[in-house]
Amino acid sequence: MEEHLEKLRASGRKVTPRRKAIIQLFLQEQGDLSPQDVQEALSGTTGQFGLPGIYRNLEILTTCGILFRVVTYGGERRYALCKAGHGEGHHHHIVCIACRKVGKVSDCLYKDGMMVEGFRLVSHIVQLNGLCESCAREKNDLSALQELRQQG
Amino acid sequence: MEEHLEKLRASGRKVTPRRKAIIQLFLQEQGDLSPQDVQEALSGTTGQFGLPGIYRNLEILTTCGILFRVVTYGGERRYALCKAGHGEGHHHHIVCIACRKVGKVSDCLYKDGMMVEGFRLVSHIVQLNGLCESCAREKNDLSALQELRQQG
DNA sequence: TTACCAAATGGAAATCATTTCTGTTTAGAG
DNA sequence: CTCTAAACAGAAATGATTTCCATTTGGTAA
Numbered sequence: 399m400e401e402h403l404e405k406l407r408a409s410g411r412k413v414t415p416r417r418k419a420i421i422q423l424f425l426q427e428q429g430d431l432s433p434q435d436v437q438e439a440l441s442g443t444t445g446q447f448g449l450p451g452i453y454r455n456l457e458i459l460t461t462c463g464i465l466f467r468v469v470t471y472g473g474e475r476r477y478a479l480c481k482a483g484h485g486e487g488h489h490h491h492i493v494c495i496a497c498r499k500v501g502k503v504s505d506c507l508y509k510d511g512m513m514v515e516g517f518r519l520v521s522h523i524v525q526l527n528g529l530c531e532s533c534a535r536e537k538n539d540l541s542a543l544q545e546l547r548q549q550g
Numbered sequence: 551m552e553e554h555l556e557k558l559r560a561s562g563r564k565v566t567p568r569r570k571a572i573i574q575l576f577l578q579e580q581g582d583l584s585p586q587d588v589q590e591a592l593s594g595t596t597g598q599f600g601l602p603g604i605y606r607n608l609e610i611l612t613t614c615g616i617l618f619r620v621v622t623y624g625g626e627r628r629y630a631l632c633k634a635g636h637g638e639g640h641h642h643h644i645v646c647i648a649c650r651k652v653g654k655v656s657d658c659l660y661k662d663g664m665m666v667e668g669f670r671l672v673s674h675i676v677q678l679n680g681l682c683e684s685c686a687r688e689k690n691d692l693s694a695l696q697e698l699r700q701q702g
Numbered sequence: 703t704t705a706c707c708a709a710a711t712g713g714a715a716a717t718c719a720t721t722t723c724t725g726t727t728t729a730g731a732g
Numbered sequence: 733c734t735c736t737a738a739a740c741a742g743a744a745a746t747g748a749t750t751t752c753c754a755t756t757t758g759g760t761a762a
Contacts, residue, residue: 412709412758433748448712453749455710469675473625475748492669501667507659508678515653517644517680523621524676526660528669564729564738585719600741605720607739627719704762711756718749727740732733 399425402464405484409462416447420455421464421479429498430468430478466491469525492526496533551577554616557636561614568599572607573616573631581650582620582630618643621677644678648685 402421403413411417423439424431431439433452440447456477459465463484468476468491481502482489490503508514508522529537554573555565563569575591576583583591585604592599608629611617615636620628620643633654634641642655660666660674681689 410709414710414758416711446712448714449748450713450750451711458710467623467625469621469623470625471619471621471675473619473622473627475625492666492671494669495672501669503667508676514644514678514680515655516683517646517653517678518686519644519678519680520647521679522677523623524660525674526666526669526671527673528666528671531668534670566729566739568740598741600743601719602721602742603740610739706761707757707759709756709758712754714752716749716751718747720745720747722745723743725741727738728736729738730736732735 401484402479405462405464406459408484411458411462416451417455417459419447420452420459424465424477424479427498428479428500430476430493430500432474432476468493469523490524490526492528494530494533495527496529496537499530499533501530553636554631557614557616558611560636563610563614568603569607569611571599572604572611576617576629576631579650580631580652582628582645582652584626584628620645621675642676642678644680646682646685647679648681648689651682651685653682 399418399421403418406413406417419440420436423436427439433449433456436452436456437447437449440452456465460467460477463480463482465477466480468478470476478491478493478498478500481491481500482504486504488506490506492501492503493499494501503524503526506522506524508519508524510519510521512519551570551573555570558565558569571592572588575588579591585601585608588604588608589599589601592604608617612619612629615632615634617629618632620630622628630643630645630650630652633643633652634656638656640658642658644653644655645651646653655676655678658674658676660671660676662671662673664671
């Protein structure tokens, strides 16, 4: 938690109860959450929690590098805790489709500047979904892996 | 054009003036378009063109493999012409940030099943942005490349 | 500690994208 | 040429996201 608050302060933002509550929630949940998920989870805890404030704060926490926005085909808005340390550069995340654990991918196979299909790469979006070690072990029969592969 | 209509027929859809107009537009524009872009471009041409119909058709054309939905960080809805031939399997696209030309990436560096950071990869989203050959040649001074790199 | 002010908050309301619904038209098979 | 499922237009509903504004608060400096 403290490392996250540090990121907040470092970017000149205030540490408020709301923000602590949101970070706390993500620490508990592990997985990715939509703004609506956040509202439901926090309603009742600290009185009401309006969606506008949640949108604002999710965006701010993302700017600070505390959260990141998960990339999905449908474009749904979902956030998760960023695994990169303070000041770390370009990276992606990999999410476990079973337990939603998030891993950091700091050495992406794609590097800006490299050639791909006749194009010189300038930027790239990568979102990986997989099975973390423990979940893979749990379901290491092929049929399970097959099924999981469907979900995308 | 004919190859695209073939994809429509192959999936049991009708070939209508609307759909031809949309495909025609994407053939002209080369780049990616939002539903709103499509409406603006087609308004006046063939009388009115309601947004609901555009949403429906963009989705249908995507299902048929004629279009694909571009992946963006913000989740904005944008579509472009898919470069894959009929029946081709898993692939991604690379978009030229200068001329918006789209290329097909059929052999992605990430393969489902491979290990990444201790996770077994099950699925992945990849969207590449770069400079196509001719645009790279045009602006092959480093400063231009530098600038372009900012835009993401 | 206290005062201060920019930043953060809550919540209503506005906005904007997207979907649903309904009645009408049309592509294309037979 | 007829017929039917699919496609169509457009109005309206829905739902997510943003804007606005009056109020409160975190955290710095006196």
